[in-house]
Amino acid sequence: MDVIMVYLFIAGLFFGSFFNCIANRLSKNESIIRPGSHCENCKHELAWYELIPVFSYLFLKGKCKKCHTKLSVWYPITEIITGFLFALSYLKFGFTIETIISITIVSILIITFISDITYYIILDEVIFIGLIIMAILMYFNAGIEGVIKSFIGCFFIGGVMMLIKLIGDKAFKTESLGWGDIKLSLIAGFILGIRLGTLYIFLGSLIALPFGIASSFKNKSRIIPFGPFLSVSLLVIYWFSPFFYSILNILLGV
Numbered sequence: 314m315d316v317i318m319v320y321l322f323i324a325g326l327f328f329g330s331f332f333n334c335i336a337n338r339l340s341k342n343e344s345i346i347r348p349g350s351h352c353e354n355c356k357h358e359l360a361w362y363e364l365i366p367v368f369s370y371l372f373l374k375g376k377c378k379k380c381h382t383k384l385s386v387w388y389p390i391t392e393i394i395t396g397f398l399f400a401l402s403y404l405k406f407g408f409t410i411e412t413i414i415s416i417t418i419v420s421i422l423i424i425t426f427i428s429d430i431t432y433y434i435i436l437d438e439v440i441f442i443g444l445i446i447m448a449i450l451m452y453f454n455a456g457i458e459g460v461i462k463s464f465i466g467c468f469f470i471g472g473v474m475m476l477i478k479l480i481g482d483k484a485f486k487t488e489s490l491g492w493g494d495i496k497l498s499l500i501a502g503f504i505l506g507i508r509l510g511t512l513y514i515f516l517g518s519l520i521a522l523p524f525g526i527a528s529s530f531k532n533k534s535r536i537i538p539f540g541p542f543l544s545v546s547l548l549v550i551y552w553f554s555p556f557f558y559s560i561l562n563i564l565l566g567v
């Protein structure tokens with residue numbers, strides 16, 4: 314166990330807490346800075362010891378100190394997941410810029426996951442700022458050529474998703490893909506490029522399929538957010554790109 318990994322895990326817990334705040338507040342058009350963290354129910358302002366990721370939740374037994382409203386168990390869960398994904402990024406890529414790129418992607422995906430599941434929203438700000446940060450990191454990692462190549466992938470995969478939406482909307486006479494899914498796919502295309510980006514669309518659809526079928530049996534309103542499935546697909550393909558490249562080669566008969 315590396316000390317950097319432990320550090321990244323702990324940093325991830327705090328970032329996870331911050332991502333919860335970003336996803337919840339920006340989705341509701343609230344400021345991320347003011348007011349300070351408070352209970353959603355009684356507006357009780359949280360003291361520093363109520364803001365420690367995971368531990369505060371355990372220590373408060375999952376309830377607001379003042380009004381005893383239950384706090385969502387998803388807060389500590391997303392904090393822990395963020396911690397793990399930060400640490401795993403380092404385990405995967407070591408002491409390289411790639412690790413920072415991976416952490417940036419994890420951050421974008423965690424916020425997207427929360428906002429899409431809770432509010433059916435994928436935030437413009439997160440995608441836009443994410444692309445800028447990734448472009449800067451890509452410049453340091455692969456030079457201006459790398460940046461240009463990434464943006465070609467970005468617009469290609471974004472374009473493919475837009476085409477799927479146009480055809481899907483016409484065919485099903487309802488919104489097939491949300492604009493958020495297209496925005497998220499800009500990130501995917503940027504980091505995965507054209508070939509792996511195409512695979513990302515397939516894999517995302519494949520993971521979503523059983524959930525889509527299950528929810529259409531359950532009730533008639535078949536709205537399930539696609540973003541979380543696309544997020545999983547993106548991260549898995551990005552982390553295991555050599556494996557997916559070899560699958561592509563087999564599929565294409567190269």
Ligand SMILES: [Zn+2]
Nearest residue numbers: 352355377380
């Ligand atoms: Zn309260």
